[in-house]
Amino acid sequence: MFGDHTLTLTLYGAEASGAVAVEAALTLLGLRYQLIEGATWAEEAARDRVATSNPMRQIPTLVLPDGEVMTESAAILIYLADLDPAAGLAPAPNDPKRRQFLRWMLYVSSAVYALHWIKPDVKRIGAPEASRDAVVEAVHERIAFCWATMDAQLSPGDYLLGDELTVLDLYVAVVSRFGPWRERFEEAAPRMAAVVHRVDNDPRLAALWRDRFPED
Ligand SMILES: N[C@@H](CCC(=O)N[C@@H](CS)C(=O)NCC(=O)O)C(=O)O
Missing domain, CATH: 1.20.1050.10 (Glutathione S-transferase Yfyf (Class Pi); Chain A, domain 2)
Incomplete structure (x- = not known):
């Protein structure tokens, strides 16, 4: 999927956050990722850290191997599911x-x-x-x-x-x-x-x- 570059998937996340849904999808897809942990809703430092990639200062924020940033949990989840149709984590576009x-x-x-x-x-x-x-x-x-x-x-x-x-x-x-x-x-x-x-x-x-x- 990402060739040899899966290790350069970087997820800004935190325990008990919406980013855990992205972690769950990555887990089911067998994709490894580097996690940058920080409770953005509670810590200014965590918001500042993610701000360089996501000016909304929110997680989940996913940095793809080519450096492109994705935000918005639903979009990230749909994107990841569509990357590997064989995993069946989303109905295909032509499925009712x-x-x-x-x-x-x-x-x-x-x-x-x-x-x-x-x-x-x-x-x-x-x-x-x-x-x-x-x-x-x-x-x-x-x-x-x-x-x-x-x-x-x-x-x-x-x-x-x-x-x-x-x-x-x-x-x-x-x-x-x-x-x-x-x-x-x-x-x-x-x-x-x-x-x-x-x-x-x-x-x-x-x-x-x-x-x-x-x-x-
Ligand atoms: N629309 C965003 C919402 C993300 C969101 O609200 N994330 C929370 C953590 S679960 C956050 O980072 N909050 C930071 C804040 O409240 O400033 C998405 O779906 O990804």
């Missing part, structure tokens, strides 16, 4: 399942994951610090609603889109660990929760989940 795959990948990114940017500092949306708890609660309420809405429109098999594990399953397995956390996710999205547990227990990923979500 591709439509719902793209739909839900973008939904998780824009309707759910993007809301987390508000939480580290509610002044980011002009809210006073004193309203922090109420803002975070409203964000969590919205996220629970979005999970429930997605759950109601999917008919999962073993995995969210049927019987094949795709990067959508990895993405949901990771983003559902963020606030309002798994217990609320399971209430809001019981059918997706069953799939997520299957992904949690995938033996190919067990070590990664344990290392990268050590507090769960």
Whole structure:
């Protein structure tokens, strides 16, 4: 895929972050990568470090072997899945399942994951610090609603889109660990929760989940 250059795949990431979904995809694809660790939502130094590659100062940020930078978790996951069609981590462009795959990948990114940017500092949306708890609660309420809405429109098999594990399953397995956390996710999205547990227990990923979500 990247010839002899896989070692020069560099991922800016952090434990318990969305970058772990990218790590999961790289793991399933057997691609090695260099990890630059830093909790961007909590540490200015981590934001400064990633800023040279991603002026949005966010992770995941993936630097490809030729130096090109990719950001945006959904785009990175789709790109990686498409690199190796034989791995089956995404429906092919001409597979009818591709439509719902793209739909839900973008939904998780824009309707759910993007809301987390508000939480580290509610002044980011002009809210006073004193309203922090109420803002975070409203964000969590919205996220629970979005999970429930997605759950109601999917008919999962073993995995969210049927019987094949795709990067959508990895993405949901990771983003559902963020606030309002798994217990609320399971209430809001019981059918997706069953799939997520299957992904949690995938033996190919067990070590990664344990290392990268050590507090769960
Ligand atoms: N749209 C971005 C969002 C990425 C994102 O929010 N990443 C978080 C970590 S999980 C981050 O780096 N936050 C930094 C901050 O809050 O300043 C994506 O999908 O990749």
